[in-house]
Amino acid sequence: MDTFTVENIRPGGMTRRQFIKSVIAAGAVSSSGLLFSGPAGAGPKTSPGAVERLITLAVNGQQRRVDVMPQETLAQTLRGKLGLTGLKIGCDRGECGACTVLVDDVPMYACSILTHSVRGKNILTIEGLARPDGGLHPLQQGVLDEQGFQCGYCAPGFLMATLGYLKTNPDPTRQELAHGVSGNICRCQDYDKILTALMRGAEYMRKG
């Protein structure tokens, strides 16, 4: 587990001690469905919303406590607060795919979803693929064997999109897989080799 969840983040410029006090003091939430509020609703000093900003996210099989602003994207939380910098922010507008992660097994653009919207769901990032002993996931092995990428910036997004797609279709044709990962761009225009590599990875996965 990392150490920089609560430590680094002090809403409204509070010290950590004040922050924890306010967390304890804030008490119950009254309004139906109200979970938290950001600076727009809360006064500058009291920040009752801070209570609910502290949430637990299930990332790569671990429960991670993290303080999340209402307007924060999943990409910001994962990269900036949980240190998971494998996913990339290419366009920040859902137009490139470099930030793709799995949310309950479904590929999504982490740049275009609020972190609070995925509370209670299982998030898988590229860091969660390798085995704890460092052994590569078969998909990663396929990419390595075929040397699928040039610069590699888009690779984490492609791998996560592929993994999500293979859950719905484990034995795709090349054409089907191309459609499955069509929400990811490679600026090096290396699609042919990428597909070969991902097909190899899919084959390794089927062999187990």
Added chain:
Amino acid sequence: MAIIRDGMAPFDLYQPTSIEDALSLANRLGADAWVLAGGLDSLERFKDRIKRPKAVIDLGNIDELRGVRREGEDLVIGSMTTLTEVSLHPEIRARFALLAEAAGEVASPQIRNQGTIGGNISQDTRCWYYRGGWDCYRAGGGTCYAGESLEGQNREHAIFGAEGCVAVTPSDTAPALVALEARLVIRNAGGRREVAVDDYFVGPGSDITRLNVLKAGDLLTEIRLPATWAGATFYFEKVHDRPVWDFPLVNIATAMHLSGERIDRSRFVLGAVAARPWRLPRVEAAVAGSLRNAVADSASRIAAEGAVPLKNNGYKMALARNLVKRAILGKRES
């Protein structure tokens, strides 16, 4: 062009778990609140600081807004059902394949996994002057940069129904729902109303600042497909610059009831040619009672009648004619 900033401006976030709670929140917060579905249209505008809502009501935790169910003859689709779910749902595919196909052509797999059918038909226009924060008619200002400026870039803009604003609906599923005569359920704290899909979308002549009838406090809860067009002969085609991500330059959704090769009744709807999905009643009238092959040429010739092209978008008239012809014949090559 998107400018990447540090992040979005702050807002209060509400995540109700029932429609009732969402309605009372929407009622209480009024115009301060922004309804969030998949967020793919919304977050971009928050990031660009073009929209700065005080509060956001995220519908993502309301289970009753998701899923597809049968109610009598109607197929009822919850507004928060994702586009992927719509495109894969067995009953939608079996009875209303037109909608499944249109949903499957939206954007990219990830966007379909997250974007909702309710959000797709309620999204705002993509006119880049407006999206870029220019003070045009649609934004409450005094000119139209796309249509009235000599330098206006309007290749993607309207050929029909423009009044002041020449922006178009960007939705792929909206024309399909118009062809299928869907009914939309809108709820607010005051009650529930059902709107015919033809009345959901608005052009600049009736309100230049919005593309649909939703007002502050309103929630779109259901999309209802009556049996009227179930199992009809459908045609959907989207013309776009790139096969993924790109919004339609023009799309077409049609439904025809045939006796053999004779067209009894039909609905022809174009998208991305006007602020609202654009029905072609004259084409519908022209094909009624005729054999498909016999009427394809003459009916397609009137498809762009009444169009007023701008400097850069005359090609949309040719697209409209060709798409109508293909739809009548039911094939891509004609």
